[in-house]
Amino acid sequence: MPSPRILVLGATGGLGRALVRSLSSGHETTGWGRVELDLERPESIAAALSRHDFDVLLNPAGLTSPDVCEEQPGKALLANVAGPQALAEFCQQRGARMVHFSTDYVFSGTAQEPLTEEDETEPVNHYGRTKRAGELAVLQACQHALVARVSWLFGPDKASHPDHIIQRALKGEELTAVADKVSVPTSNADICGWIELLIRNRPDVNGVLHLCNSGSASWHSWAEAALEAARKTGLPVGTAQVRPIQLAELSFLKAPRPLMTIMSNAKLQNILGMTVRDWREALEEYVGQKYPTA
Numbered sequence: 587m588p589s590p591r592i593l594v595l596g597a598t599g600g601l602g603r604a605l606v607r608s609l610s611s612g613h614e615t616t617g618w619g620r621v622e623l624d625l626e627r628p629e630s631i632a633a634a635l636s637r638h639d640f641d642v643l644l645n646p647a648g649l650t651s652p653d654v655c656e657e658q659p660g661k662a663l664l665a666n667v668a669g670p671q672a673l674a675e676f677c678q679q680r681g682a683r684m685v686h687f688s689t690d691y692v693f694s695g696t697a698q699e700p701l702t703e704e705d706e707t708e709p710v711n712h713y714g715r716t717k718r719a720g721e722l723a724v725l726q727a728c729q730h731a732l733v734a735r736v737s738w739l740f741g742p743d744k745a746s747h748p749d750h751i752i753q754r755a756l757k758g759e760e761l762t763a764v765a766d767k768v769s770v771p772t773s774n775a776d777i778c779g780w781i782e783l784l785i786r787n788r789p790d791v792n793g794v795l796h797l798c799n800s801g802s803a804s805w806h807s808w809a810e811a812a813l814e815a816a817r818k819t820g821l822p823v824g825t826a827q828v829r830p831i832q833l834a835e836l837s838f839l840k841a842p843r844p845l846m847t848i849m850s851n852a853k854l855q856n857i858l859g860m861t862v863r864d865w866r867e868a869l870e871e872y873v874g875q876k877y878p879t880a
């Protein structure tokens with residue numbers, strides 16, 4: 587079977603960049619940014635896509651800041667719902683596979699146990715509501731669509747929580763992190779590996795799938811693990827400590843955040859027939875590669 591041709595949208599974003607780089611080594615892969623395809627102009631999407639031949643469309647693009655979504659709800663609806671729906675309609679017509687990325691923020695944050703793909707969704711902010719509506723629109727429009735929910739991404743293409751903590755520790759600044767909000771930090775590099783396996787070996791998989799590392803963390807324990815990894819790699823972060831705070835103290839946030847959105851990756855492990863590593867192992871590897879000291 588010939589290797590599928592892949593088109594990645596959101597190629598200027600954190601996960602999009604990682605996908606283009608990672609998949610390019612084994613597949614004909616093209617990355618598009620908003621210049622080539624604007625999700626906020628759904629009426630232009632079919633014409634844009636028809637200019638390019640592809641078998642698999644990966645869509646990590648969208649309006650990803652909860653606070654921006656809260657302040658610009660119309661823009662969020664276009665980028666996270668109407669745009670993805672138009673992508674899915676085109677993929678259905680062409681018989682292409684679509685992987686649409688979504689979020690742990692589709693959940694309310696009140697669960698006691700890790701959340702499965704079958705658990706009820708109940709987003710608490712406009713970002714989560716538009717992402718959930720986008721999931722449903724994509725699944726309804728395209729029978730070959732896979733909705734891949736991810737959480738708390740880190741990787742070399744966009745600074746995220748561990749990078750901010752390490753940078754601040756290196757400058758000797760005071761460190762605080764929220765201790766009462768939990769989810770699963772997840773490596774963009776690991777997501778790329780799972781996506782490659784799903785494309786290569788499992789063209790039959792569709793519906794909703796949680797793509798996250800194993801384990802769980804609060805923003806506080808994630809920050810402490812980042813410092814620990816920095817020390818191991820020899821970065822001069824000294825004995826920096828992270829002071830735990832409560833989510834409610836972050837009064838500048840515009841959108842409410844769900845507190846507990848740990849997703850179960852049991853279905854992913856079952857589908858791929860492999861053990862998915864703990865986020866701590868992936869974080870240590872990332873920090874060692876991103877901040878080499880020698």
Ligand SMILES: NC(=O)c1ccc[n+]([C@@H]2O[C@H](COP(=O)([O-])OP(=O)(O)OC[C@H]3O[C@@H](n4cnc5c(N)ncnc54)[C@H](OP(=O)(O)O)[C@@H]3O)[C@@H](O)[C@H]2O)c1
Nearest residue numbers: 596598599600601620624625626646647648650689738739
């Ligand atoms: N980061 C996380 O921790 C996290 C957690 C849970 C779920 N997710 C989900 O994972 C996916 C990837 O996240 P990420 O952090 O890699 O995202 P990101 O870095 O914020 O990148 C978003 C991408 O979408 C593009 N985009 C935004 N509006 C667009 C539009 N109207 N038309 C075309 N492209 C547009 C951006 O282009 P510009 O560069 O031009 O703005 C950028 O390339 C998203 O679906 C997100 O909801 C992320």
